[in-house]
Every structure is written in structure tokens, then in C-alpha cells.
Amino acid sequence: MTTTCTHKHDLSSPFWTLGHLAQALSLTTRTARDYSRRHDFPAPRTIGGRDLVWTRHDVEAWFAALPTMDWVERFAVRSAAYHANGGA
DSSP states (O other): OOOOOOSOOOTTSSEEOHHHHHHHHTOOHHHHHHHHTSTTSOOOEEETTTEEEEEHHHHHHHHHHSOOOOHHHHHHHHHHHHHHTTTO
């Protein structure tokens, strides 16, 4: 079973770590890392040559630019998930 990030990060901070990303996007840390490696995700900055951080502004702008789904698409996705889980 995978769960989302359980640590409380200050999402008002101007700089976000991978933990911030996971919490803000309600993802596991592993999934947040996968998203951070997408070609369309904002590029990280480095602190001290190794710690990666993103600006909150860049991540929020990326999220706002994602396409939205209309109700027909949402129903199709929900229906497919329902059937993939054996109707549960």
C-alpha cells in the first residue's frame, strides 16, 4: 500500500523540496520524484551542489497550465478505475 507524504511541510515557503511537492500534490514521494523528472516539469535549483529545490511559483504555474478534463472525461476515467479494481 502506498500513502502520500505524511510530513507537514510549510507550503507557503517560496522554495519546495521533494517532500513539499508530494504534500502539495497529494502524491507519494516516489510519484512526486517521477513527476519532477517529466520534461514539462519546472527545472529544479540546487542548494549546496546537491539538494534540489523548486520555486513554489514555478510548480504552481506548471500545475495551473495542466489541461483540465470535462465531466465526460472524468466519468470515463472513474469508470475505467472502477472496472480495473473489479468493481470495488
